[in-house]
Amino acid sequence: MLKNDAVTIEDLTVVRGSRTVLPGIDVGLRSGVITGLLGPSGCGKSTLIRSIVGVQRVKAGTVRVLGEDAGSKSLRDRIGYVTQEPSVYDNLTVAENLTFFARVLGVSISDEVDAAIESVGLASHRDALVGNLSGGQRSRASLAVALLGQPPLLILDEPTVGLDPVLRVELWDMFAEFAHSGTTMLVSSHVMDEAERCDRLLLMREGRILASDTPQALCESTGTTSVEDAFLALVRGDEGAVR
Numbered sequence: 001m002l003k004n005d006a007v008t009i010e011d012l013t014v015v016r017g018s019r020t021v022l023p024g025i026d027v028g029l030r031s032g033v034i035t036g037l038l039g040p041s042g043c044g045k046s047t048l049i050r051s052i053v054g055v056q057r058v059k060a061g062t063v064r065v066l067g068e069d070a071g072s073k074s075l076r077d078r079i080g081y082v083t084q085e086p087s088v089y090d091n092l093t094v095a096e097n098l099t100f101f102a103r104v105l106g107v108s109i110s111d112e113v114d115a116a117i118e119s120v121g122l123a124s125h126r127d128a129l130v131g132n133l134s135g136g137q138r139s140r141a142s143l144a145v146a147l148l149g150q151p152p153l154l155i156l157d158e159p160t161v162g163l164d165p166v167l168r169v170e171l172w173d174m175f176a177e178f179a180h181s182g183t184t185m186l187v188s189s190h191v192m193d194e195a196e197r198c199d200r201l202l203l204m205r206e207g208r209i210l211a212s213d214t215p216q217a218l219c220e221s222t223g224t225t226s227v228e229d230a231f232l233a234l235v236r237g238d239e240g241a242v243r
């Protein structure tokens with residue numbers, strides 16, 4: 001963890017139902033880079049994200065986000081969060097959805113709505129009903145909502161699920177642009193080839209952080225040439241350590 005990390009997490013313990021999902025983890029998110037959050041289904045990625053966004057009841061530990069406690073009111077318009085399910089209204093157009101959420105957030109409608117629509121490549125569908133859009137277009141409309149007000153921290157939970165390869169590449173190009181302009185990004189993914197597009201990676205397994213480093217450093221430290229192989233090597237090492 002670094003002093004100027006955008007997010008610092010210490011000894012975070014989360015229990016959901018009767019299961020200890022996060023058993024006291026420490027991790028930091030570097031500012032102004034894309035961190036990929038990777039790990040098998042059920043390993044706790046969404047729970048970690050919910051803790052950062054401030055909607056998860058935590059049992060112990062601290063989560064500091066942009067210098068505030070996670071969940072603080074002052075963070076409300078400083079975090080853009082896109083869940084796995086599109087969070088836009090089917091019976092409103094793209095522009096109407098954005099206008100509605102801009103009002104809720106109190107951001108300038110005239111400037112921000114069109115800029116957000118433009119940046120997710122939906123300008124030609126500005127006046128289309130969201131209910132008539134394709135799955136990928138609906139995901140991008142959700143992403144546009146998260147961009148309103150240009151929050152310094154963007155958290156995207158599996159933003160490319162169900163999207164075609166061309167669209168995935170376009171979205172990752174867009175994420176790189178956001179990071180380039182100073183936005184801190186946390187992007188969860190199941191897809192290992194997307195990991196190569198991240199500046200840093202958090203590899204999770206069964207609620208624990210197996211590694212937090214650059215893709216290159218992970219490959220070097222495990223003597224592998226792909227993130228997928230690095231992850232497998234770390235899992236095998238972890239299994240050996242647990243045994």
Ligand SMILES: Nc1ncnc2c1ncn2[C@@H]1O[C@H](COP(=O)(O)OP(=O)(O)OP(=O)(O)O)[C@@H](O)[C@H]1O
Nearest residue numbers: 016017018019021040041042043044045046047048
């Ligand atoms: N409300 C709940 N009550 C009990 N257990 C829960 C609850 N919500 C999640 N869990 C458990 O917590 C663990 C972590 O879930 P989480 O959704 O964080 O995983 P994930 O890594 O995001 O998975 P996926 O990639 O499939 O979305 C899982 O074992 C899940 O079954």
